[in-house]
Amino acid sequence: MSGTANECVSENLGDYVVVRLKGEVDLSWSQQVRKTILDALGECGKVGVELSQVSYIDSSGIAALVEGFQNARTKGGKFGLVAASNPVMSVLQLARLDKVCPLFASIEAARGA
Amino acid sequence: MNAMPASASLSAGADERRALAFLADLSQALALSLDLRETLDRALTRIADFMQAEAASLFLLDAAGVLECRICVGPVDITGLKVEIGQGVVGRAVAENATQVVLDAQTDARVNASVDAETGFVSRSMLCAPLSTAQGAIGALEVINRRDGGLFAQSDAEILRLIAAPAALAINNARLVQGLVEQQRMKRELELARKIQKSLLPKRRRDDFPIIGVNLPAHEISGDFYDYFDLPDGRIAFIVGDVSGKGLDAAFLMVRAASLLRWAGKSGPSPAHWLTEVNVELCKTMTDGRFLCAVVGLYERKTGTVVLASAGFPPALLQDDLHFEEFPADGPPLGIIAEAVYDERRIELGRRALYLFSDGATDIRDENRQTLGADGLRALIAGHATLGPEPRLRALINDLKHLRLVDDTTFLLLQEPAGKAAHRVLELEFPAQPAEMRAVRAALRAALDGQEVAPELRDRLVLVVDEACTNVMRHAYCGFCDQTITLRLNRERDMLAFEIADHAPAIDPARVKPRDLDDCRPGGLGVAFIDSLMDEWRIEPGRDGKGNVLHMRKRITIGEHE
Numbered sequence: 192m193s194g195t196a197n198e199c200v201s202e203n204l205g206d207y208v209v210v211r212l213k214g215e216v217d218l219s220w221s222q223q224v225r226k227t228i229l230d231a232l233g234e235c236g237k238v239g240v241e242l243s244q245v246s247y248i249d250s251s252g253i254a255a256l257v258e259g260f261q262n263a264r265t266k267g268g269k270f271g272l273v274a275a276s277n278p279v280m281s282v283l284q285l286a287r288l289d290k291v292c293p294l295f296a297s298i299e300a301a302r303g304a
Numbered sequence: 305m306n307a308m309p310a311s312a313s314l315s316a317g318a319d320e321r322r323a324l325a326f327l328a329d330l331s332q333a334l335a336l337s338l339d340l341r342e343t344l345d346r347a348l349t350r351i352a353d354f355m356q357a358e359a360a361s362l363f364l365l366d367a368a369g370v371l372e373c374r375i376c377v378g379p380v381d382i383t384g385l386k387v388e389i390g391q392g393v394v395g396r397a398v399a400e401n402a403t404q405v406v407l408d409a410q411t412d413a414r415v416n417a418s419v420d421a422e423t424g425f426v427s428r429s430m431l432c433a434p435l436s437t438a439q440g441a442i443g444a445l446e447v448i449n450r451r452d453g454g455l456f457a458q459s460d461a462e463i464l465r466l467i468a469a470p471a472a473l474a475i476n477n478a479r480l481v482q483g484l485v486e487q488q489r490m491k492r493e494l495e496l497a498r499k500i501q502k503s504l505l506p507k508r509r510r511d512d513f514p515i516i517g518v519n520l521p522a523h524e525i526s527g528d529f530y531d532y533f534d535l536p537d538g539r540i541a542f543i544v545g546d547v548s549g550k551g552l553d554a555a556f557l558m559v560r561a562a563s564l565l566r567w568a569g570k571s572g573p574s575p576a577h578w579l580t581e582v583n584v585e586l587c588k589t590m591t592d593g594r595f596l597c598a599v600v601g602l603y604e605r606k607t608g609t610v611v612l613a614s615a616g617f618p619p620a621l622l623q624d625d626l627h628f629e630e631f632p633a634d635g636p637p638l639g640i641i642a643e644a645v646y647d648e649r650r651i652e653l654g655r656r657a658l659y660l661f662s663d664g665a666t667d668i669r670d671e672n673r674q675t676l677g678a679d680g681l682r683a684l685i686a687g688h689a690t691l692g693p694e695p696r697l698r699a700l701i702n703d704l705k706h707l708r709l710v711d712d713t714t715f716l717l718l719q720e721p722a723g724k725a726a727h728r729v730l731e732l733e734f735p736a737q738p739a740e741m742r743a744v745r746a747a748l749r750a751a752l753d754g755q756e757v758a759p760e761l762r763d764r765l766v767l768v769v770d771e772a773c774t775n776v777m778r779h780a781y782c783g784f785c786d787q788t789i790t791l792r793l794n795r796e797r798d799m800l801a802f803e804i805a806d807h808a809p810a811i812d813p814a815r816v817k818p819r820d821l822d823d824c825r826p827g828g829l830g831v832a833f834i835d836s837l838m839d840e841w842r843i844e845p846g847r848d849g850k851g852n853v854l855h856m857r858k859r860i861t862i863g864e865h866e
Binding site: 215217218219220247249251253254278282286 | 737738739741742745760763764766767770771774777778829830832833836837
């Protein structure tokens with residue numbers, strides 16, 4: 192998994208934007224992740240971050256997710272974490288964010304929420 | 305008339321030749337005998353015939369020093385008849401170790417008339433020769449009444465004395481052989497008992513096990529024992545016991561006590577309760593003033609804590625280099641008072657050494673027969689203070705073996721083995737740039753895998769080290785720069801020690817504090833991660849006064865997932 196290239200792509204589904212993250216989210220590019228998420232929220236009030244291909248995330252990556260969550264809440268939008276991988280879940284738990292951020296198993300579930 | 309002396313001398317010469325032939329024959333039969341009892345049986349009949357006696361009997365001294373008729377021939381059976389030494393003709397022959405000649409049994413004061421009265425046999429004339437050996441008479445050979453009605457002559461007494469010699473020799477040899485066989489058998493049985501006892505002692509455990517036991521029996525068998533075993537919760541239970549008295553019965557009691565103590569300790573009870581339970585059980589069955597001194601305890605390696613309770617056992621000795629502390633018994637020996645109450649004590653062992661030893665250790669005598677005593681024992685232990693636990697105990701035992709063991713001696717040494725020198729697992733110096741971290745994480749992950757750290761813990765340690773490094777980049781170096789960070793990972797036994805060194809201006813460690821994780825906000829998580837995962841962490845100035853070093857330590861359990 193650590194061989195996966197880093198990637199952060201947003202996909203507009205009309206009424207919903209999916210941000211797909213891949214690789215190891217760390218300080219070297221977490222600002223780019225942060226910007227992509229905030230841009231997506233600006234574009235559309237409903238954003239899901241797809242995390243199934245994330246093999247590592249550090250606190251700067253978590254911070255980007257938290258910022259997105261707080262941003263959406265302030266604006267009355269929707270923000271969800273989708274299909275979080277085990278490494279992501281583990282850090283979310285460590286940061287005690289697993290009970291705060293809405294977690295969804297699939298994009299469909301996140302959109303329907 | 306002329307012929308008479310010639311005939312007499314001729315007859316005497318013939319008698320002598322006949323006697324010599326008989327004697328040679330008898331000696332050979334006895335010497336070659338495979339079954340002495342049967343040989344003596346037949347020999348006695350032949351002796352009676354040869355001596356022309358109506359009756360003959362063989363008396364032997366028994367263990368109690370009483371003469372007993374073992375074999376007899378004649379009209380009445382007196383086998384089993386007992387005679388005190390000095391009593392009657394037989395008793396006198398043995399007491400004086402001299403042949404007795406009774407020419408008129410009816411009037412001779414030496415004769416015990418009660419035997420005749422009881423048996424109805426009428427003794428007229430007797431000869432009795434002692435069975436002489438180098439250790440004195442072991443019995444007597446007696447013949448009664450000549451068949452022709454005549455009296456025994458002095459020459460007959462002489463012949464009987466000669467006949468008695470090879471009989472005594474054969475019986476004595478047989479007894480010596482039998483004694484040797486018995487001794488050999490006892491020796492074999494004691495060796496077997498010793499083997500069984502040794503098999504009850506726990507096998508020596510390697511791999512840094514913190515307890516070493518030694519049992520030095522003063523004789524083949526021992527009243528001392530020790531035991532240790534793992535409890536399901538990871539604690540180690542240990543026992544040392546010393547049964548009062550010596551010999552076989554003490555050894556048997558030791559076997560019983562050892563299994564009772566082990567059984568009662570299996571559930572990991574508090575040591576005080578453990579002793580109480582065994583004491584009640586032993587009081588039900590112990591009699592004849594026997595008792596058991598014992599110390600039992602539980603040791604938790606994680607915390608380095610010992611809890612122990614002692615029932616009349618010599619004081620436990622805690623050694624901190626050259627300093628000693630003693631912990632006396634917490635109650636009376638086991639098996640005396642069923643109502644006895646035991647206390648227990650907690651000892652924070654840390655890296656110190658705890659010695660439990662039976663009183664044989666201090667009863668050891670030097671060449672002047674002076675006992676070693678507690679002070680002498682401490683001095684011996686202190687003399688080897690620089691050695692690790694195992695070589696120290698070996699050196700101590702070696703000292704003791706040069707002295708004289710008077711009692712069974714048992715040692716139990718409880719001490720964590722000296723840590724193997726910390727070894728470097730990883731050292732990486734890399735530019736203080738976030739883009740470097742991916743490679744650093746990969747290297748650290750591989751290093752932790754090499755240390756068999758469980759995957760979940762490994763990933764968290766990688767995260768925490770990453771957080772620490774990026775904090776250095778952001779806060780110490782204040783952004784991207786051309787400086788480097790050095791990451792070192794050392795392993796000391798079950799401890800992982802991380803060092804993250806930078807060359808940045810000194811920071812104020814007091815300002816680096818973990819935030820509250822329940823507070824949901826984007827930043828400041830890194831220190832919180834470090835604080836929640838690591839057993840300890842601190843920031844110190846660099847070695848040459850420049851830069852900062854973050855030290856983090858984490859104890860790991862090999863092969864166990866968190």
